[in-house]
Amino acid sequence: MAAVITTPRQKTGWGTANFVVIALALIPVLWMVSLSFKTPTAVLDPSFIPKSWTWSNYTQILKTSQFIRPLINSIGIGLISTFIAVALASMAAYAVARLAFPGKGVLIGMSLLIAVFPQIALITPMFSIERSLHLFNTWPGLVIPYVAFGLPLGIYTLSAFFREIPWELEKAAKVDGATPLQAFMKVIAPLAAPGMVTTAILVFLFCWNEFLFAISFTSTTASRTAPASIAYFSGSSQFTVPTGPIAAAAVVITIPIIIFVVFFQRRIVSGLTSGAVKG
Amino acid sequence: MSLSAQVAAGSEATQEASGKRKAPLSEGARAERRLGWMLCAPAVIVMIAVTAYPVGYAIYLSLQRDNLELPNAVKFIGLSNYAAVLSSPFWWQALKVTVIITVFSVAITLVLGMLLAMLMHRTLFGRNTVRTAALIPYGIVTVAAAYGWQYAWTPNEGYLSAAFGNSAPLTSEVPAIAVIILAEIWKTTPFMALLLLAGLSLVPEDLQKAAKVDGATAWQRFTRITLPLMKPAILVALLFRTLDSFRIFDNIYILTAGANGTGSVSVLGYDNLFNALNLGIGSTISILIFICVAIIAFAFIKGFGTAAPGTDIGKR
Numbered sequence: 001m002a003a004v005i006t007t008p009r010q011k012t013g014w015g016t017a018n019f020v021v022i023a024l025a026l027i028p029v030l031w032m033v034s035l036s037f038k039t040p041t042a043v044l045d046p047s048f049i050p051k052s053w054t055w056s057n058y059t060q061i062l063k064t065s066q067f068i069r070p071l072i073n074s075i076g077i078g079l080i081s082t083f084i085a086v087a088l089a090s091m092a093a094y095a096v097a098r099l100a101f102p103g104k105g106v107l108i109g110m111s112l113l114i115a116v117f118p119q120i121a122l123i124t125p126m127f128s129i130e131r132s133l134h135l136f137n138t139w140p141g142l143v144i145p146y147v148a149f150g151l152p153l154g155i156y157t158l159s160a161f162f163r164e165i166p167w168e169l170e171k172a173a174k175v176d177g178a179t180p181l182q183a184f185m186k187v188i189a190p191l192a193a194p195g196m197v198t199t200a201i202l203v204f205l206f207c208w209n210e211f212l213f214a215i216s217f218t219s220t221t222a223s224r225t226a227p228a229s230i231a232y233f234s235g236s237s238q239f240t241v242p243t244g245p246i247a248a249a250a251v252v253i254t255i256p257i258i259i260f261v262v263f264f265q266r267r268i269v270s271g272l273t274s275g276a277v278k279g
Numbered sequence: 280m281s282l283s284a285q286v287a288a289g290s291e292a293t294q295e296a297s298g299k300r301k302a303p304l305s306e307g308a309r310a311e312r313r314l315g316w317m318l319c320a321p322a323v324i325v326m327i328a329v330t331a332y333p334v335g336y337a338i339y340l341s342l343q344r345d346n347l348e349l350p351n352a353v354k355f356i357g358l359s360n361y362a363a364v365l366s367s368p369f370w371w372q373a374l375k376v377t378v379i380i381t382v383f384s385v386a387i388t389l390v391l392g393m394l395l396a397m398l399m400h401r402t403l404f405g406r407n408t409v410r411t412a413a414l415i416p417y418g419i420v421t422v423a424a425a426y427g428w429q430y431a432w433t434p435n436e437g438y439l440s441a442a443f444g445n446s447a448p449l450t451s452e453v454p455a456i457a458v459i460i461l462a463e464i465w466k467t468t469p470f471m472a473l474l475l476l477a478g479l480s481l482v483p484e485d486l487q488k489a490a491k492v493d494g495a496t497a498w499q500r501f502t503r504i505t506l507p508l509m510k511p512a513i514l515v516a517l518l519f520r521t522l523d524s525f526r527i528f529d530n531i532y533i534l535t536a537g538a539n540g541t542g543s544v545s546v547l548g549y550d551n552l553f554n555a556l557n558l559g560i561g562s563t564i565s566i567l568i569f570i571c572v573a574i575i576a577f578a579f580i581k582g583f584g585t586a587a588p589g590t591d592i593g594k595r
Contacts, residue, residue, distance in 0.1 A: 101315030
């Protein structure tokens with residue numbers, strides 16, 4: 001990179017391209033922020049920047065359990081699902097990356113199948129199964145499908161990371177008398193920690209984002225997650241569309257994403273590029 | 280657990296010490312094999328429990344008349360549900376909309392994603408800023424973004440509607456589908472770009488330089504060197520994006536709720552369960568979507584020779 005000689009024209013060209021990408025990525029987000037600060041009457045004003053600013057949309061959503069409870073559900077369900085998915089995926093990914101055993105191809109094929117699985121195909125049967133198992137409208141009712149769909153992502157990303165870890169260390173541990181399990185717990189797991197953090201972020205983003213299961217397998221705020229709850233917002237009267245509160249809620253659930261992205265940009269990029277395509 | 284493992288390791292060690300060369304090796308291989316299965320088992324069980332079992336159950340339900348509003352009328356009716364769905368104009372309309380959205384959004388996303396990938400790969404400065412900005416659409420909750428697009432295109436409220444003469448694109452079929460495609464493109468281009476970026480970083484820099492020295496133009500270098508070398512990555516990205524786009528639900532649910540003939544097959548399946556409460560027809564639609572996805576995946580893998588990601592792991 002250092003050897004490349006840059007002309008001012010090239011600089012302007014790349015600079016313009018950078019600017020266009022950043023603008024296209026941010027304008028829709030800034031629009032949501034702008035909407036969330038508009039007063040209910042000023043919503044009927046298509047200007048991009050609010051003429052009068054108000055916090056009332058935020059206070060309105062944050063003082064009712066209609067949004068706070070789903071927010072807690074989202075965080076709880078997301079964290080539990082992520083923890084379980086990363087734990088199970090790291091076990092499987094270690095086996096895939098390090099051990100020789102028949103059926104490995106089947107596992108990989110199955111993960112691929114689930115990664116592209118049409119979730120809607122599960123809605124009807126899962127709805128029926130969850131109702132008979134009393135899992136409908138509970139946290140586990142969402143955690144279980146989230147773990148299942150987080151697993152393929154986890155297995156791909158983690159097995160890519162595990163393959164980067166030097167074999168010799170594990171062999172050395174085994175020579176020193178460690179069992180394969182000990183070699184995993186004491187040697188590989190600490191080295192794999194960065195990969196596990198990356199995977200956890202990706203799985204959490206998936207859970208945080210998920211909408212179809214969230215509206216299908218819940219019926220009240222007891223387990224409805226934040227994205228699903230926004231779709232059920234009602235206005236202050238039945239004739240007002242709750243644009244402001246919806247925008248405020250959308251901004252609230254977007255903030256964690258922006259924090260993740262800003263702090264873990266490198267990890268997210270490396271996770272997505274290493275895991276998804278090594279074919 | 281670890282104690283018994285240690286004991287097992289101890290007995291292996293004594294066997295090794297007793298000089299039997301072959302037996303301990305196969306014993307070790309067998310232990311490795313057992314450990315491999317043990318480590319994979321929990322993941323496999325969860326994945327089967329959540330997908331294979333419900334799909335099997337959906338096949339069973341699809342052969343029944345099962346409407347939650349008529350609990351006493353449950354009856355085995357063979358393939359009648361399939362006949363009902365396949366002869367319904369709603370199914371074909373939804374399939375048409377889904378295919379249109381998939382083809383347009385994936386094609387445009389591929390081009391834009393390639394441009395974005397090259398920018399993320401080559402830009403001279405601000406690379407991290409660009410990557411961070413590009414990740415925001417990828418990470419953002421689809422529903423939140425979809426509301427943003429919905430309000431932006433609402434007459435008298437939205438800046439985009441105002442910019443296009445106070446238009447109301449979401450109220451008629453073709454413009455509404457265009458807005459849905461736009462929302463899909465905005466959301467998924469970064470993911471496409473990241474998948475392509477992985478392929479782009481595999482193109483050797485020396486080859487590019489050599490071609491440049493030989494007088495190849497930028498376009499020639501792109502079409503003759505970059506594209507052929509990236510073909511596997513492009514096909515995998517296309518496969519992922521096509522199958523992902525085919526199951527589109529969130530954007531349509533928020534933007535139009537499937538009104539004016541804009542519903543995808545996923546929206547149709549959802550409506551049949553939660554508005555019509557028809558488990559039999561809902562399951563039939565589920566199975567038909569599953570078959571469509573299988574056909575697309577098969578076409579990509581057999582037809583275009585897309586390497587399934589992870590197959591290289593399998594060879595190890």
